[in-house]
Amino acid sequence: MRWLFIKDLQILRRSPLVTALLVVYPVAIAVLIGFALSRGPExxxxxxxxxxxxxxxxxxxxxxxxxxxxxxxxxxxxxxxxxxxxxxxxxxxxxxxxxxxxxxxxxxxxxxxxxxxxxxxxxxxxxxxxxxxxxxxxxxxxxxxxxxxxxxxxxxxxxxxxxxxxxxxxxxxxxxxxLGQTFNVLGLKNTQRILEAVRPQLPANSPFAVALDRVIQFSKLARQNLNLATPLLGSIAHPIDVQKEVVSGSPPSLDAFAISVAATVTLMFVTVLLVAGSLALEREENAFARLTRGLVGRTALLLEKVGLGVTLSIVVTLLMLGGLSLFVHIDWGRLPLFGAAIVAGGAAFAAFGAAIGGAAREVRASSLLAFMISLPIAFVSLVESGTVSPALFDVIKVVRALFPFHAALDAMSGGLDAAGPALGLPILHLLRLGALSCDTWESVKVHLIDGTYELFRYFFALPQHVNREDHEVAATRGVVGSVLTLLEEGATHVGVATDHVIESFRNDMWPTYKTGEGVDPALKSQFPIVEQALAAAGVTVWPMVEFEADDALCAAAAMAAADPAVDQVIICTPDKDLGQCVTEDGRIVQLDRRQGTVFNRAGVSEKFGVPPESIPDYLALVGDSADGFPGLPGWGAKSTAAVLARYGRLEDIPAAGDEWDVAVRGAGKLAATLRNQFDEALLFRRIATLQPDAPISAAVEDLRWTGPAAGFAELCDWLDATGLAARADALAAARARAG
Amino acid sequence: MFAESATHGRSIDGEVVIETRALVKRFGEREALRGVSFAAHRGELLAVIGPNGAGKTTLLSILAGIRPPDAGTVSRPPGEIGWIPQQAAFYRRLTVTENLRLFAHLEKVPDTDATVEEMLDQTGLADRRNDQVGTLSGGNQQRINIAIGLLARPRVLLLDEPSAGLDPRQRERLWEFVLGLAVAGTTVIFSTHNIAEAERYGQRLLVLADGEALFDGTSAELHAAVRESGARDFEQAFVAFLRDRGH
Known part of the structure; x- marks a missing residue:
């Protein structure tokens, strides 16, 4: 990945327009926003x-x-x-x-x-x-x-x-x-006072008394009501007062929000365009097939692009914020917070860009697509609730949830301003969106299982179980359960090879080569049963007749590794023969499921002292008692490993021991043995060499597990293991739900 | 060494390094390859020829491991196949050295600098090492394309239309380069539309038409297989051969 990253930086450096844009764009945005904010509204x-x-x-x-x-x-x-x-x-x-x-x-x-x-x-x-x-x-x-x-x-x-x-x-x-004249107004108060002074002077039975009382009463009433009118008139000028209460939302300051929008838009365009373009460039330059043919896994390539996007988005966004801080105040003490927002947002945008770049396949198309998708999403994400109809806002909420812009904006606002939203949820959402986008590059791992080894293993590990028709089925139940466990652990593409017949073409090559003789009939009888059970469970099975299960695994590994969609082939067996299929680029590895140990090229070399390609030569010299050929006399594991680690293959070992430049005890004798029995050694090597042309006839997609076949439940019932059918059904249902 | 030793009396010149059996490839309803079988030996130059759409590129991409076959098998030395696609696969904005060094690192070549120097030497582009590949001529670009395929020192080299778009002088230099590789023991399988080129450089010819292998032998044998006599040159003989077989 390191070399691809350096390569991408070199290409960027040689693309002056893109490099200039990466610098000029954030600076221009910073200046524009800075001026807008520092000068206030026009x-x-x-x-x-x-x-x-x-x-x-x-x-x-x-x-x-x-x-x-x-x-x-x-x-x-x-x-x-x-x-x-x-x-x-x-x-x-x-x-x-x-x-x-x-x-x-x-x-x-x-x-x-x-x-x-x-x-x-x-x-x-x-x-x-x-x-x-x-x-x-x-x-x-x-x-x-x-x-x-x-x-x-x-x-x-x-x-x-x-x-x-x-x-x-x-x-x-x-x-x-x-009109220039001054008038004196008596006023109600004075009127009332005068009348009240006059009233006692009237005779008791004066006919004016009642009328005067009415006038005094009116005067009183008028005063009281006009007193009330004064505040009423005052309220006309300011009839309604407003009391605001915030029930939801924690808005940052307007400046911080404007900076957040500018930073998020910059982050989005730079990262999405860069990653989409960079990935599309791999196809445009025809390098994609060359890279993914074995040099780089698809996931590694994706991670490199996301890493490139995140790195440059950090640089560009910080450059923009640095420019902005010349105009407005930015609290650099919050750098860890808004830095986290930039990284999370950058990662989500980069993954989004990778999905676009993967779909577009050429740089111009990817740029256009990135703009056409990003711009409306950013626009829609800025629409606030209450400004559009509820139904439309529901749609907008879905768009916000599916694309990283709004979450990145929230994270940036929260990072830049203490008054902004909390940072945690948007960042988690961004990382989730990033992972989802990466999932569009499905990472296919193919698991190849040595069915013969598994059957032997469970036959000796499990107590016997005879079903109602008097068949021993314990090992079969163990193997099916083991394969289901592998699927439950996440395996998607699985193939199982078995020795339907233990004898193979190798029996014609060497008289003592392994046969079915001596194999417990209760074990032997389960080969067809386990093949049938696995097939009914929906797993691809290769029952070998002329070839051996190991040959089928080798052929299937080569077939799967040749498919660019496959990230890794995992051969599940501890059998040393299969070590020869392990590749240098890590696309084919061997897994010992019992020990949980994965053997890549280094692992094989460490275990046997020779690299994978020397395993047949190694077995030719030391022999394989399990397979029934003896190797050459005197050649032990240590001396063989030392010699082959130096010379690689039989043909390249110097004929005389004193010509060896590796210190091995009894070199002269070993060399003589090899010289004298060279044809035999070549024969043993042919025997130990797995045949990649075993008839597997399956494409990788055929290995995808999609659920059990119709008769699996009945077969499990026959095996007295209905739990297996329930597990397979539950797993199939779970995968169907997950899409 | 045993390989050169008379003691064991064996020759590795005839060693089969890549072999296919009954390869089938379908694209939807169309069968691009229909049961193609052949073997190539160490140091051999095998030309794959045929009309447009015969399945040449499909066959090479399966041999390279770019595409999986739908049926049949390929027996090949794992990880030892160099693939040179028809369209150059490198980065035009990187220099010659940068491209070679990048792919050498990705191939995990032990001594990157020495290998890059060796490739610059072999391609004759040492004096253009710091030029961006996009500025080179088509012929030189093709040489870089081939050099990248050779970085891991593969036993088999697959070339898809290697001389397409090159002028005669560039073609000649390219073939000098490729012949040198074959002499050194690399098995070279190349597809071409140029029948004269196939006759001239292919020690053996594999003729494909409509996804089927019609012929596997030398150019002289193909000439002899044409029923209609009087073909003035190999190209005429080839066309007559295809016509005889209904193509």
């Missing part, structure tokens, strides 16, 4: 035509308004562009130079002042707008409405204050100016 440009005569004061009920101050307050909210005529204002709005035009008519002040008089006249301002698109129209409406509402509010307050003064005058009395 104010809309509004043409301002003031037709009110210059110097005219605005006095409302004796209060002089600060017109210059009002104008500067207004122009702090909008960018006021003074114009001298309505036509100029119209032109500016029509051309788009101004968002709108605000025209203050000449009689505005008079009409405003009339609001404080007894004959009010409603003042009007004119607004010219260009609603060329709905967004702009809405913006204009919102801005102008907001400004007019604010102005109305201020004037309304003043009018209310004037009204309140009138009411106070009515209540308490005082002087009142109208």
């Amino acid at each position: 104010t809309p440009r509004v043409a301002f035509l003031n037709e009110v005569p210059a110097g005219q004061p605005f006095v409302l009920a004796g209060t002089k308004f600060d017109i210059a101050g009002a104008r500067s307050a207004l122009c702090s909210r909008i960018d006021c562009i003074p114009v001298s005529s309505e036509q100029q204002a119209r032109d500016m709005v029509a051309s788009g130079d101004a968002l709108a035009a605000l025209i203050l008519p000449p009689d505005l002040i008079q009409k405003l002042e009339s609001l404080g008089s007894l004959t009010p006249s409603q003042p009007t301002v004119r607004v010219l707008v260009n609603e060329e698109d709905p967004v702009k129209a809405r913006l204009v409406d919102d801005r102008i409405s907001s400004l007019v509402t604010e102005a109305n509010l201020k004037i309304s307050k003043q009018v209310t204050r004037i009204s309140t003064n009138y009411l106070t005058l009515l209540l308490r009395g005082g002087n009142f100016n109208l």
Whole structure:
């Protein structure tokens, strides 16, 4: 992987446009966002035509308004562009130079002042707008409405204050100016006081007493009610108060959110495009088949690409954040937190990019596909709840859950700002999404089982069990259970080879080669039973007649390893013969299931002292008592390993012992033996060499386990092992659920 | 060494290094290979020829282990096959040396630097070692393509249309290179559309048509197998041979 990683960096270095983009893009984004955030929101440009005569004061009920101050307050909210005529204002709005035009008519002040008089006249301002698109129209409406509402509010307050003064005058009395004349108003309070003073002076039976009492009562009532009217008038100016309560969500600051969006978008585009393009490049350069032919596993290639994506995404995102910190404050003390967000987001985006790159197969198509998928996902992920219909938002939630953008944004927000969302869940979600994307590159492992070895093993390990038809079936039950365990542990592609007939073509090559003689009949009789049971369990079985089970395993391993879709072939047997099938690239390994030991090339070399390709030569010299050929006299495991470790194969061993440059006791004698029995040694090697042309006739896909056949339950019943059928059914159902 | 020793009286020149039996490959309904069997020996140059769609590339990709057969077997030295695809498989933005070094590392060649130097020497591209491969001529690119296939010192080299797109001079240099490999003991199996090239460089010819092996022998034997006499050259004889067999 290291060399592929270096290669990808070299290719990036030689692609100036891509490299420049990787640097320029984050810097440009940083500068844009930085300027946007540091300068604050832009104010809309509004043409301002003031037709009110210059110097005219605005006095409302004796209060002089600060017109210059009002104008500067207004122009702090909008960018006021003074114009001298309505036509100029119209032109500016029509051309788009101004968002709108605000025209203050000449009689505005008079009409405003009339609001404080007894004959009010409603003042009007004119607004010219260009609603060329709905967004702009809405913006204009919102801005102008907001400004007019604010102005109305201020004037309304003043009018209310004037009204309140009138009411106070009515209540308490005082002087009142109208048309240059001063009037004295008695007021209800004084009226009531005068009347109450006059009332006792009336004769007891005066006919005016009752009428005066009614007037005094009215005066009292009027005072009380008008007292209530004052606060009522005050509330008109501010009729509704708002009390906000946050029931859900923990928003970061607006700046932190904007930075998070910028960083996540950068992270997404850089990583997805880079990984998708890099993977597609392997196919475009025709290197994919060459690499996956045995040099690199598909999973290793995928991991290398994800590693490349994560590494560069960290660099690019940190570069962007570094640029941004020149404009806005970024808390670098939180680097471990937002660093974790970058790594998790980068990994998820990289895996997503790998899925795209794997599907597209060429760089241009992968880039296009990456853009076409990423952009709408990012856009949709920014839509907030309550802004679209509930049904549409449900769809958006699904998209957010399936693609990494929203989770990455949450993680980034949480990482950058303490007020943001918690970091843990988004990161877990991102890692899960990354793993799911990687699963699109199904890693196929093929398990090849030595059925003969398994049957022997269980025959001697398990107590006997005779079924209702008087057949010994214990070993069969053990083998089927063992294969089901392998499947339950996650194996997907399984093949089992058996020696349907123990004798093979090798019996014609050497007289003492192993036969079925001496094999317990109770064991021998189970070969056809176990073959039938495994086949009924849905497992591919190769019962060998002319060849041996070992040959079938060798042929199946070669067949499976030749399939680029296969990551690894695992030959499940401790038999030393199969060591010769183990490959240097690790695509074919041997597994001793009992010990849990995997033998790759180094493992085989360590166990036997010779590499896999020398195993037949090794067996030719030391012999194989289990298989029934003796090897050459005097050649033991140690001397053979030493000599073959040096020379590799029989033909390359120097004929004379004194020519050997390896220290072996009795070299001269061993060399003489080899010289004298060389043809025999070659014969033993042919016997020990597994035949990759054994008739297996199966493609890798044929080995995929899809569940038991229809008759498996009955067969298990016959084996007195109904639990096996239940296990197979449960496993098949679980796999069907998992898809 | 025993290999060269008269004591044991044996020759490895005739050793079969790769063999197929009844290979079948289907793509959907179409049978790309129909029971193809042949064997190739050490140091042999075997040309696989046939009309378009005969199954030549499919056969080579199965021999290389790129595709699995649907039936039949391939007996080959595990991990000792060099495969040179028709379309060059390397990285055009890397230099000649960088490509060779990368694949040497991936092949786990023991002495990477020495092997790379040897390949640069063999390909005659030592003076272009620091050039990006994409800037080289088609002939030189093909030599790099072959050199990558040779890094692991395979016993068998599979070449799919190796001279396609090369000018005569480049072809000649390529074949000089390949013949040198065969002399050194590498078994070379190559497919070609160029019948003259097959006759000239192939010690033995395997003729495929519609996925079937029609002929396995020398060019002289193929010539002799044509019923209609009077073919002016080998190409005419080959066309007549195919016509005789209904292709």
